[in-house]
Every structure is written in structure tokens, then in C-alpha cells.
Amino acid sequence: MQSSTSQSHSSAEIDIQALVRSVWKRKWVVIGVALVSTLLAAAYAFTAKPIYEAKLFLIPPTQNDIANFNYGRTRDYDLVPLTIKDIYTVFLRILDSESLHREFFNTVYLPSLTEEVRKGSRDALYSRFSKALTVTLPVRDAGDQSAVTVQTTNPELASNWVQLYADRAGVLTKEEIVKNVTTESRVRARNLLQQIKSLRETATQIRQDSITKLQEALRVAEAIGLEKPPIITGNPSVELAGSMDGQIIYMRGSKALKAEIQNLEQRQSDDPFVMNLRELQSKHDFFKNLDVSPSDVWVYRQDGDVNRPDAPIKPKKSLIITLGMILGLMAGVLIAVILYLTNDARIKRAI
Structure with a gap:
């Protein structure tokens, strides 16, 4: 048993040695395959179109940037001011929205392609575009910085895109926020107008009620022949009964009552006599005419400038050539081993 085992080990060692010698004898095959693989890798590295990358970093706006959004939005007007977080959240949602991706794909990316390429599958083109333009949103507990990245064969196009x-994304964000603010202002103006109308109707009804009471x-005053209010003499003061109300209004006398009725009937407007009306009118006019200009606000800030990339990120020539050489050496050795095994099997069959 020990003799058989030792013979087996000896045979395995001889086989390995023979394999190494066989590979060494075919070293030119290995070198040739490695050389061809390296040349192919080099050809690809130097002929493949270079890919350039441009990246724009974005951060939230300042309080001053969004100040005009909050014009008139105070506690006095029952409107909650918009915060930086409110504005930036809307911007990030639009920045990474499918609708903006599709719009940019249709209006910018497709026109940049040749007519022949545009005839291809739209889904395939959109998939390629989605890989070329990517949006990175802020990560929780890692700051508020977001980024837009474009990879393309044209460095100037990448920085422009x-x-x-x-x-x-900034324009669409402004439009949405301005629309929301304007709509909210218009609704507020309508509510105030309704309050004004209600107060005016109430004032008119109160005036009619007063006329009825005075009539x-x-x-009663005419029935008792009371033309003027009586002067009530007392000790130690003298009072005039012209301020009497309730059931003894007739004590003012028919002459005063007629004048007051005539005055109420000829009154052109009850507005001066309506409490808080002028304040409501002022608020209504403010919200009705409120106009937020998108040019006066910013919904994000750029963290640095967009520079034209001057060095491609792909292909990495040295890495490709090195991998080509390594794969060529491995393929050459594998071919040499296969030739050895094939030759060895042929010899065994001949024996």
C-alpha cells in the first residue's frame, strides 16, 4: 500500500513537472496570445470614444433668496410663512421627477442625436439617457447637498446640460410655488370679500331696522304732540332727554325723529358705520393685487461653478491594456495546458 501511494505521488509530481515543461516549450504560444490580447485591448482603449463627466452641486437657498415668497405671509394675515425647507423640498422633488427627465429627454437629448440614431427604440434611447444624466439627492444626516451629473462624449455638452x-428644475419649482402662493392669495381675497359683503348686508339691515323703530x-310722538324733547330739570344738574333709547325713543320729539329718519333714508353708504370694514378692505385689496415675481426669488444655490471637463473618465487606457495583457497570459497558458493534455491523451491511446 505504501509503495503504491508513493508511486502515485511520484507520478503526480512527474505530471506537474511535465506540464510545466510543456507550457514552457509553448511559451511562444503564450506570449503570442498575450500579445494579441494586449494589442486588441490597446486598440479598443485608443479607439473608443472618451466619456467626459460634468457635475453640478446644489444646496438650499438662503432666507433672503425666498423672502419675496413670504411677502404678505404673516401671522396678522393668517398665512404661515414658507421656510427654506419647504422651498428646497419642492425643488428636490421636481429635480428628480420623471416628468422633468422626460421633458429634458424630448427637448434636449433627442435633438442632440443624429437622425439615424433617433430612429432607434425610444425605450433604449431613454435607458441610455437615464444612465448619462443622473440626480443624486441628499442623504439623511449627511447634509443638504444634491448633485446633477452628466456623462457624454462631448465635454462642452456635458457642462451645458x-x-x-x-x-x-429651478424654473419649474418657481412656477409651482408662485402658482400655489397666488392661488392661496386669491382664495384669501375671496374670503375677505365675502366677509365685507356680509358686513355691508348686515349694516343695511340694521339701518332698515333703525328706520322702522324711529318711524x-x-x-307716538305725534300722537302725544311732543315736538321737541322735554328738558328735565333736577337738582343739582340739568339733562337733555335726547339720548333716550328703547321704549322711550319718542321722547326725542317728532322734529328730531323726522330729521333722523330722513338722514338714514338718504344715507348713500353704511361703510363708515361698519366696524372693522376698512381693515378688511385693506387686506382684500392687498391679497387681490399680490404679485410674486419669479425673477426676484431663488429656490437653490450652486455649490461651486460648472467647469468644462478636460480629462475623460472613460476609457481608462492603462487599466484596459493591463487587463488585456493579464487575460492574454491566462488564455495563452490555458491553451498550452489544453495542448499538453490533448497530446498526453493521444500518447496514452497509442500505448
């Missing part, structure tokens, strides 16, 4: 994409008091 990241700026254009961020600008378009009844006039009939």
Missing part, C-alpha cells in the same frame, strides 16, 4: 437641467317712535 448639467446647468440647463438644474436651471429648468314707530315718530307716530
Whole structure:
């Protein structure tokens, strides 16, 4: 048993040695395959179109940037001011929205392609575009910085696209917020107008009620022949009964009652006599005419400038050539081993 085992080990050692010698004899095959693989890798590295990357970093706006959004939004007007977080959250949602991706794909990316390429599958083109333009949103507990990245064969196009994409997201964000603020202002104005109308109608009804009361008091005064209010003499003061209300309004006398009725009937407007009306009118006019200009606000800030990339990120020539050489050596050795095994099997069959 020991003799058999030792023979087996000896045979394995001889086989390995023979394999190494066989590979060494075919070293030119290995070198040739490695050389061809390296040349192919080099050809690809030097002929493949270079890919350039442009990246734009974005951060939240300042309080001053969004100040005009909050014009008129105070506690006195029952409107909660918008915060930086409110504005930036809307911007990030639009920045990473599918609708903006599709709009940019249709209006910017497709026109940059040749007519022949545009005839291809839209889904395939959109998939390629989605890989070329990516949006990185802020990570929780890692700051508020977001980024837009574009990878393309044209360095100038890459830098232009990241700026254009961020600008378009900013424009859409402004439009949405301005629309929301304007709508809220219009609703507030309508509510105030309804309150004004209600107060005016109430004032008109109160005036009519007053006229009715005075007319009844006039009939009583005329019935008792009271033309002027009586002067009540007392000790130690003298009072005039012209301030009497309630059931003794007739004590003012028919002459005063007629004058008051005439005055109420000829009154053109009850507005001066309505409490808080002028304040409501002022608020209504403010909200009705409130106009927020998108040019006066910013919904994000750029963290640095967008520079034209001057060095491609792909292909990495040295890495590709090195991998080509390594794979060629491995393939050459594998071919040499296969030739050895094939030759060895042929010899065994011949024996």
C-alpha cells in the first residue's frame, strides 16, 4: 500500500513537472496570445470614444433668496410663512421627477442625436439617457447637498446640460410655488370679500331696522304732540332727554325723529358705520393685487461653478491594456495546458 501511494505521488509530481515543461516549450504560444490580447485591448482603449463627466452641486437657498415668497405671509394675515425647507423640498422633488427627465429627454437629448440614431427604440434611447444624466439627492444626516451629473462624449455638452437641467428644475419649482402662493392669495381675497359683503348686508339691515323703530317712535310722538324733547330739570344738574333709547325713543320729539329718519333714508353708504370694514378692505385689496415675481426669488444655490471637463473618465487606457495583457497570459497558458493534455491523451491511446 505504501509503495503504491508513493508511486502515485511520484507520478503526480512527474505530471506537474511535465506540464510545466510543456507550457514552457509553448511559451511562444503564450506570449503570442498575450500579445494579441494586449494589442486588441490597446486598440479598443485608443479607439473608443472618451466619456467626459460634468457635475453640478446644489444646496438650499438662503432666507433672503425666498423672502419675496413670504411677502404678505404673516401671522396678522393668517398665512404661515414658507421656510427654506419647504422651498428646497419642492425643488428636490421636481429635480428628480420623471416628468422633468422626460421633458429634458424630448427637448434636449433627442435633438442632440443624429437622425439615424433617433430612429432607434425610444425605450433604449431613454435607458441610455437615464444612465448619462443622473440626480443624486441628499442623504439623511449627511447634509443638504444634491448633485446633477452628466456623462457624454462631448465635454462642452456635458457642462451645458448639467446647468440647463438644474436651471429648468429651478424654473419649474418657481412656477409651482408662485402658482400655489397666488392661488392661496386669491382664495384669501375671496374670503375677505365675502366677509365685507356680509358686513355691508348686515349694516343695511340694521339701518332698515333703525328706520322702522324711529318711524314707530315718530307716530307716538305725534300722537302725544311732543315736538321737541322735554328738558328735565333736577337738582343739582340739568339733562337733555335726547339720548333716550328703547321704549322711550319718542321722547326725542317728532322734529328730531323726522330729521333722523330722513338722514338714514338718504344715507348713500353704511361703510363708515361698519366696524372693522376698512381693515378688511385693506387686506382684500392687498391679497387681490399680490404679485410674486419669479425673477426676484431663488429656490437653490450652486455649490461651486460648472467647469468644462478636460480629462475623460472613460476609457481608462492603462487599466484596459493591463487587463488585456493579464487575460492574454491566462488564455495563452490555458491553451498550452489544453495542448499538453490533448497530446498526453493521444500518447496514452497509442500505448
